[in-house]
Amino acid sequence: MPASFGRYVRRRREALRQQDSAYSVRQLAQRIGVEPSYLSKVERDEEAPPSEEKIVRLAGELGEDPDVLLAMAGKVSSDLKRIILARPELFSTLIRQLKDLPDRAVSRVVREVRDGKW
Amino acid sequence: MIELKRDVLVFRFPKVHEDAKMRVDFQRTLRIPDDDKDYPLPAGLGRFPLRHVDDFAQRVPQKWIDHGGIMLPMYQSEALWINFSAGQYPFAVKVAAGKINAVTGDSWTDELHREPQDYMVVPHQPWLDGYCIEKGLIRQFVAMPLGSGYSAEEQITGEAEHGGLQIVVYPLKPELYRPVARMTRGGPMFEAEFLCAAAPAAFDMGLAPGGKMRQEIYDDTYELSDWNQERSSRCFVHICNSLAWRAVTQEAPPTTPLTAREYKNYGIPWFEYYADDAKAVQGSKLLGKLKSVAQLGKEKGDVPLPDNESIQPEKIVQLRKGLSKGQVREGTF
Incomplete structure (x- = not known):
């Protein structure tokens, strides 16, 4: 089964968090400009992926290609x-x-x- | 291979490892005062636009076409820093300005050298803001017209030949790859309020040594032989005077840079970065002997830097590699 947007983001964030506590949900949410509770729900696929602008910022934080992350969210830049x-x-x-x-x-x-x- | 995506250079080595991807962008920033005091790191104020030189072949010098690569616009006396936003795959990155190595002051060579180390290791090294003049201290990259005598290239070689920035990237050998942490340095993103460009100016710019800033260039903890020197990608980054950018590209140039006073009034933070587990390189005696823009301007009877008053940095954010829980990493803006 292909990774959902939320699961993929969570996996990447947790991998980074093992080395750097700045990748907590709270701190990452703050840096991309969303509420931590919202990001947490997105990661659990309980909320739809955020806007294009937030996904591009998220990609920058996670070291991911923004187009790939947008595609996982069903979006095209x-x-x-x-x-x-x-x-x-x-x-x-x-x-x-x-x-x-x-x-x-x-x-x-x-x-x-x-x-x-x- | 190198691609240009959304004003970011993307270096990829798919034949080495699927994680071997590194992004480089060039951040607009405050030109710190060139007053012989040393300052913390200023924030990033948005990316410089990047364009293929080939797309403007009719309007750029032939030598830019010969070099290949990309171009970006800078105003005279504007500063930049280089942001290495790698994932976790390590790279050796060598940076020169005007083909003068920014770490050692030596003339450009493609190969990596260890004695002294003439490159940085990314993602251990998250940024480069200038020429490494001594251990823990750099002089900020400041754009000046090529031919005006201020650039490091002109001070060292006496020639105004190359200008711009040169970057070559080598991936680690894949059998040695272990994921490593990365770091980001925030700042407010200013939406472009475009200005009308003035008449075309002489547009080839070089990077001169500006004010002093606290920044360490970290020792390579790998062996030289750990780097795959058979697979490299390099890019020539030409610097076009912002006043000529519209004439060359038909696009509006970025806004004029913030002054130190505006930076302070906006409440934009400064940064100090610590990597407790890393040792810094000694810095270059050759680069340490260069005259800063303000020093050279004084000798020439010139005033090359407007708004160069000393300032007292406020809101300094401590960034620490390998943060433990609860430590502050970024400010809130």
Whole structure:
């Protein structure tokens, strides 16, 4: 069974907390700007995942990729939505064509920061 | 491989280990007074925007295209710090400004060296704010126009050739990987209130040594051979004068930096970071001999730093690696 958003967040937070008590529910909730009781409920999947902004902050705190965490919450980041909506035909075709490719093949089209001659 | 995501450089080494991911961003911050006093760490005030130089090939110098990499905008006399937000996988990270190593003052080489140590270990080292001039003390990175003579590069080599920042990252060999703790340094995030940019200016910037700040660069507790030096990723970070940013990118530059007075009035905290279990490197005698922007400006009869009055830091937040229960790690803003 794939990890739910809440379970995944809790597992990552508790792993970090083993080394650093700043990853208590209370302190982490404070840093991302939510109530500790709310974060605790989210971790138990008793509340829906928080807003995009809070998830991005959570990802930063947990050292996770924000897009991955957003996807686990069933969301797509608003900047991606803007990109698709700006050129819907082009990007919907592109995404559909890439959907069945293996990761290695897809990563070939991911734009890397180019290194040159120093 | 390095990707640029939401103004963050993401270094990934999927063939080394699935956890081998590290993020680097460049934080806007207060330029601390350059007054020979030493200050705690100022907060991060939001990320600098990062752009691929290739996207603006028609409007940036050819040498930037030759170098590859990315660019960010800075105002003259603005400061930055580098935020290493790794997960738990250790990396050796070497940073130079104008191809002058920020830890040793030596000229750039890709390889890691131990005597003296010319790199940092992330996530043990959460941030870098400047040039390591002595044990536990740095001089803040302050942007000055390349060619004005203030940058460390120009003071050491006499040439204004490279500018910008250079970063190379090496992952630990995967068989030695044990998860380690990381640290964050908070600050308020100011929403951009964009200013109208002035006419295009000479835009290649270098980083000069500014005011003194208490920050340790930690000794590597691994062996040099523990780092996988066959797998590295490096990035040239060009610094574009914010006044030219709109002409180059068609985007508004960030707001002008906060002054020390505004920083104080907003009640933004300062930080002291302690890692009791870590030893610090000695610092560089070569870098220690550099003149700060204010010192050099005085010699030139120039006033390169506006708003350089001394301040008394208030609201100092103690950050301690490996916090025990109940210790304060971040302030409330």
